[in-house]
Amino acid sequence: MERYWNPVETAPLHELRALQSLRLSQTVRHVYEHVPFYRKKFDEMGIKPEDIQSIDDISKLPFTYKQDLRDNYPYGLFAVPVEDLVRIHASSGTTGKQTVVGYTQNDIDIWGNCCGRALTAAGGDASDFVHVSYGYGLFTGGLGLHAGAEEIHATVIPVSSGNTKRQIQIFKDFGSTILCCTPSYALFLGESLREMGIDKSEISLKAGVFGAEPWSEEMRHKIEELLGIKAYDIYGLSEVMGPGVAFECSEQTGMHVNEDHFYPEIIDPDTGEVLPEGEVGELVFTCITKEALPLIRYRTxxxxxxxxxxxxxxxxxIKMKKPSGRTDDMLIIRGVNVFPSQVEAVLLELGDTAPHYMLIVDRVDNLDTLEIQVEMKEDMEFDAVRLVEETEAKIKAAVASTLGISAKVTLLPPKSLARSEGKAVHVIDKRKI
Amino acid sequence: MTMKQLSVYVENKPGTLAEITGILGENGIDMCALSVADTERYGILRLIVNNPQKAEDALKAAGFKVSLTDVIAIAVSHKPGGLAGALKYVAQAGVTVEYMYAFVSPKADTAYVILRVQDNEKAIAALQQGGIPIVCGEEVYGK
Incomplete structure (x- = not known):
């Protein structure tokens, strides 16, 4: 018997649409009154809040881009005074600056409700022990699923990421029943379990809610087999809320979008035109209930x-298919969003190398690896191994502190990377997902 | 008092050393000492040659990462304890040796040692004070 956390999950379409229409018109008024960026944009386009009466009017509204968040860093797009904020999260931006997002208490409650729906769809209830191995901190993964577990009155085990042996010890000793982490880490935990000689019958896991990076059906089957669980997908992005924007149900043929809060559209990324249902294009979300940061038609x-x-x-x-790619060059490495331009910015700032680099992304033993190949400057001293290693270590440390990701750094002699005649190629992704 | 060492970055792939030495040969460069530092990924070839500038130009033209490094060449007696006697002065001066390599000179009782140190001036002063002969290019090339 399928259980739902919120009655809206099974609401008739006309009710959903009425709710969306009401919420959209409220949101448009809210941002027009409180976010100068949107007021200016609407004024320039000749849009008045009262022009937006129905959810069908949404296509009249302008898009919001990640660049807009950067231009208004850190709080410029927030629609509430600071005293109403209760939380800040952040994710890596396309260059040095992070993308900062804020939440009111109501936003956090809605977030918890959305993640609660996801955990319920994965079979979770108050009797479960929800083991959260997403990172806690500015990253939304940890605290998002944490809120969802509390929402459904389950018992949260806030392990956070890392220390695989301890994670497995906790599986055994604390009786974790639902695991939340990135799919690649779930796979790694499964492999580690086997290596440690622990049979899956010795742990109590029954389900997993995995997201924050792309994964395949093959990975799903492998995770399910290794951990003895049913594996569910979850989708989200911090700009819209965090994990729980969409979630998978028992049918596992796509993720239900929490469209009573996040209205989805598929557009042609080149023309901006809305595409009919079923067509493949860029996913766009409008936050129709968010108070702190209600982004209008955010280009994901x-x-x-x-x-x-x-x-x-x-x-x-409505269901969305698992994203099949990106319209930009963002990489997701161990759940962390990485833009090649961020690595480039680090290299330029250090100035120890030439501006020619290549990122090699691979998946070794189920974990993503990043190698940064970069050319030495013509005048760099290299006659002692120490000189080369010191430069590599310095870049590695700077990348770790700026991007929060561990990379292997390889210095190459000048002119050894192929020069592109058109658009420079900076990434070789060898992962077979 | 220093002399020029030719340093070449060598990618770990078959034929690279053969290509480098081939280019030097074609250009009439005579090698009198060499050492290779090898790591998992690359090697660093260090050479004492009779015409460092010409060698550098030729290898650069062929696309190699090359540089000229200032090193110290000393002459030590070719008998037990000969090198130790010289290195103690460098140690006493508190100068770190990055790497070194030696080769026997045409004079039977002498060995030449190439030293790459962190502070050339300090090392040279210490060696001279200890009476260790510092040799110049021509003497090392031997021609």
Missing amino acids: RDIASLSREKCSCGRTL
């Missing part, structure tokens, strides 16, 4: 499609 850069086909789980919420 994720490529996906939407479908309203009837789902066997009984939910009427």
Whole structure:
């Protein structure tokens, strides 16, 4: 018997649309009154809040881009006074600056509710021990699923990421029943379990909610087999909220979008035109209930499609396909968003190398690896191994502190990387996902 | 008092050393000492040659990462304890040796040692004070 956390999950379409229309018009008024950036944009386009009456009017509204968040760093797009904020999260931006997002208490409550729906769909309830191995901190993964587990009155085990042996010890000793982490880390935990000689019957895990990076059906089957669980996908991005924007149900043929809070559209990334249901394009979200940071038609850069086909789980919420790629060059490495331009900025700032580099991304033993190959400057002293190693170590440390990711750094002689005649190629992604 | 060492960055792939030495040969460069530092990924070839500038130009033209490094060449007696007697002065001066390599000179009782140190001036002063002969280019090339 399928259980739902919120009645809206099975609401008839006309009710959903009425709710979306109301919420959109409220949100448009809210941002027009409180966010100078949107007021200016709407004024320039001749849009008045009263022009937006129905959810169908959404296509009249302008898009919001990641660049807009950067231009208004850190709090310029916030729509509430600071005393109403209760939380800040941040994710890496395309250059040095982070993308900063804020939440009111109501936003956090909605977030918890959305993640609660995801955990319920994965079979979770108050009797579960929810083991959260997403990182806690500015990254939204940890605290998002944490809120969801509390929402459904489950018992949270806030382990955070890292220390695999301890994670497995906690599986055994604390009786974790639902695991939340990135799919690659779930796979790693499964492999480690086997290496430690622990049979999956010795742990109590029954389900996992995995997201923050792309994964395949093959990975799902492998994780399910290794950990003895059913593996569910979850989607989100901090700009819109964090994990829980969309979640998978028992049918596992796409993720139900919490469209009563986040209205999805698929557009042609080149023309901006809204595409009909079922077509593949760029996923765009409008936050129709957010108070602190209600982004209008936010361009996620994720490529996906939407479908309203009837789902066997009984939910009427629209489904999105797992994103199949990006319209920009963002990489997701161990759940961390990495733009090649960020690495470039670090290299330029250090100034110890030539501006020619290549990022080699691979997956070794189920964990993503990043190698930064960069050319030495013509005049760099290299006759002692120490000189080369010191420069490599310095770059490694700077990348770790700026991007929060560990990379292997390889100095190459000048002119050894191929020069591109058109757009420079900076990434070789060898991962087979 | 220092002399020029030719340093070449060598990627670990078959034929690289053969290519480098081939280019030097074609250009009439005579090598009198060499050492290779090898790491998992690359090597550093260090050479004492009779015409460092010409050698550098030729290798650069062929696309190699090359540089000229100032090193110290000393002459030590070719008998037990000969090198130790010289190195103690460098140690006493508190100068770190990055690397060194030696080769026997045409004079039977002498060995030449190439030293790459962190502070050339300090090392030279210490060696001279200890009476260790510092040799110049021509003497090392031997021609």
